[in-house]
Structure formats: structure tokens, C-alpha cells
Amino acid sequence: MAALAGSAVLALLSTACTGSNDTGGNDDSAAGKDVTITFWHGWSQDNEVKAINDSVAAFEKTHPNIHVKAVSNVADDKVNQALRAGGDDAPDVVSSFSTNNVGMFCSTKAFIDLKPQLQKSGIDPAKTFPAAMLNYTQFKGNQCSLPLLGDAYGLYYNKKAFAAAGIANPPKTFSEFAADAKLLTVADGDGYKQLGFMPLYHGYESTTEHFLGQYGATYFGEDGKSNLASDPTVAAMLNWQKGLVDQLGGYAKLEKFRSTFGEEFSAKNPFHTGQVAMAIDGEWRTAALAENKPDFDWATAPFPVPDDQADTWGRGYQTGTIVGIASTSKKQAASWEFVKYLTTDTDAVVNFANAIHNVPSTVDALNSPKLAADPNFKTFIDIAKNAHSGTTPPAVNGSGYITTLQNLGYDYESGKQSDLAAGLAATAKQIDTDIAQAK
Structure with a gap:
């Protein structure tokens, strides 16, 4: 599924640059005027949709002039079609289940670089988010997304x-x-x-x-x-x-x-x-x-x-959901307030994690006494905290390199490929070729 999603997104993004970082950086929300932003996300189960809607309601209570129109069950390919087309129907804030697509979101400027917003808000990403989660939300210095809960x-x-x-x-x-x-x-x-x-x-x-x-x-x-x-x-x-x-x-x-x-x-x-x-x-x-x-x-x-x-021992692979602001959005100030709340407000992160049984995505939330963590769930909290835990790095062609390695794994376990050194050399060469073509 990840490979198919990555291919679909790559095909869409390769046709045109989807945006730039200087579109709509300010809006009337800073002056206290009413602003409505559109938020697209992939959650579809009843308990998940309720949980994200509860987060939206809590945000609107603390930001009464910013209204959020949430749209559920949206896949990455639809996101990029909308961002490429632009217009009033395009989302302002987007979350994605696939960290594999961060390299494409960043390199095509589909999402804005959030470093200026983080700096202006006094947020140090390295102290706020676990290292593995921070790593899968950026690409070549572009912090185009932030973690929104994780998996371990x-x-x-x-x-x-x-x-x-x-x-x-x-x-x-x-x-x-x-x-x-x-x-x-x-x-x-x-x-x-x-x-x-x-x-x-x-x-x-x-x-x-x-x-x-x-x-x-x-x-x-x-x-x-x-x-x-x-x-x-x-x-x-x-x-x-x-x-x-x-x-x-x-x-x-x-x-x-x-x-x-x-x-x-x-x-x-x-x-x-x-x-x-x-x-x-x-x-x-x-x-x-x-x-x-x-x-x-x-x-x-x-x-x-x-x-x-x-x-x-104690380490583990990590991935998760990411969230970013569309470069085509004309309401980026309001969008940033929403993204900041979802990703850095400790109670918001903990409440969402408790509701859908995912790993919190900030250091403070991982250590919060409000986190529901029985001994079996605590295992994954500790994995998220472990300094040795890691993830797969973003690439410009999404999950393409992971799929190529996985294909070698299929051949090697089944005996179709018996020369592992030759298989690895060919796999590395194919990955380099694919990335060069994607660029």
C-alpha cells in the first residue's frame, strides 16, 4: 500500500511544483478576526474521527476566532491533486499517515518550511520532539512537517x-x-x-x-x-x-x-x-x-x-502521522496556530494519544502523568524514548528505495537470489538510478 501511494504521489508531484513558501504567510486571524481553515486528514474509524474532532473542538475553544473545517479519510494522492490545482477547495492543513512521502512533500514545496514559525514561537524542535520522529518529518534541512502521534x-x-x-x-x-x-x-x-x-x-x-x-x-x-x-x-x-x-x-x-x-x-x-x-x-x-x-x-x-x-536492547523502529501547512494556503498564520496546538500542546497530544492508542509525539507528552500507559503499552513509550530507536530516512521518491530493498528480501528468502553481495550491489544501483530520475 505504501509503495502504491508513493508512486501515485510521485506521479502527481513530478508534473509541477505545487507551491512556494511565501504564499499567504499572514491573515486576519492575527488581528482577532474570524478565519476558517480546512484540515484534511486520513483517519476514518469512528473512534479516530471523534478523537480528532475533539482535538479540533478543544483548539477552537482556546482560539475562538479560528474555525476548523475537518475532512476525514483523505489519501495522499487526493491531497496532492488538490494542492496542484489550488483554489478555494484546497486544504490549508494536511496530515498524512505516510512518513515515506515527507521527502516529496518537502522537495516539491507542497508544504511550507515550518522553521520560521517554530523560531517565532520559541519552539526548539530538538528539545520538543523525539529524535526519530523529528528525523522523519524533515528533508535536507526543510522542516516541512511535524509529528502528530507516532508508532513504535x-x-x-x-x-x-x-x-x-x-x-x-x-x-x-x-x-x-x-x-x-x-x-x-x-x-x-x-x-x-x-x-x-x-x-x-x-x-x-x-x-x-x-x-x-x-x-x-x-x-x-x-x-x-x-x-x-x-x-x-x-x-x-x-x-x-x-x-x-x-x-x-x-x-x-x-x-x-x-x-x-x-x-x-x-x-x-x-x-x-x-x-x-x-x-x-x-x-x-x-x-x-x-x-x-x-x-x-x-x-x-x-x-x-x-x-x-x-x-x-530497548530500541525499535518508529514511524507515525505527520502534519503540514499547504504552500497554497492563504491562511498560514491561522493554520500555524492549529498545527502548533495539535503537535506541541502537551494535553492535546496526550488526549489524542489516549483516544486512539498511539504513541505521543513530544518529549513532554511521553512523560506526562496523564498518559494512559499500562505495562504492555509502556513498552512502546519506552521504545519511543530510547536514544537508539530509529526510522527510515525520507527520500525524494518516497518509499521507492524501501520497496526496492524489500523486493531483494523476497528474492533472497525464497532462494531466487543466492548471491547476496551481487543482489545488494544491484539494489543500491537501482535505488540511485530511481532517485536521480525522480529529481
């Missing part, structure tokens, strides 16, 4: 299955993880009654970028070129994942079992049903499990790390 990835494990296998604690290193995955795997004929962990990249959330988050991979060198072939952590991750695939039965057997899984965002998720005993997933899964109530006790922990980086 960790380990979910079946405590009943752990007890049956004689495992006392969740694994911290990959060697412990491999041993536990084997102990937790129960055969059933030529298949599985229970699988310790589904390592295939088509398994839910077991993607290359989520695994590489445990290694601290950099993706690009200082020259902007892909360093996937020269960064040893990338080959190490691909070999670790392939070793786990082979250990747990091989690609064909695992793929056959994967075909029996229910939908990821349902009560038929394989962790919910007990088909897998361990899973990598985001903080939102805690709410889903609490609602679906599987017939076993479960818990969370940071996902394991490489043995030679054992001191980084």
Missing part, C-alpha cells in the same frame, strides 16, 4: 506458549530469539500447530525496514547515494532473517502456513488465534488484543537486537 514496533509474545515451552523471559538478542522460536514451534504433520515466529517478509509487519531498525542501518551515505551494499548491517539482517526462515522449516513450508492466516487487522490475526507465539507489531495491537480477548495471556517487550549490539 516491539515484540508481542504468548505467555501461555512460553510457559509450556519452559521459557521464563522474552528474548533480548537474536540468538535467544532464534532458540525461543524453535522451542515454540509445534509441528502438525507437514505443517504447524504453532509457529514460534513468522519471519517471511510477507508476514504481517515483518518487513525489511522494521528488522533493520534493530540494527541501526543508515540506508544512505553522506553523498546521498545508497549504501545498502557497503553497510554491513544490511547484509547481516538479510542473512539473519534467511537463517530463521531455514531453521523454522524453509520458505515453501512457511509460505503455505502463512496462507492460512486471517486478516492482519482483525480478530483472525495469527497472533490472536495462537497460530504464532511471537510477533513484531506496533503499539495499536495492545488495544486490539484487549478488545478481542484471546484465550491466553500475552505481554510485550522490545524486539530483540543483534548479539553484537546487546547494549541497544
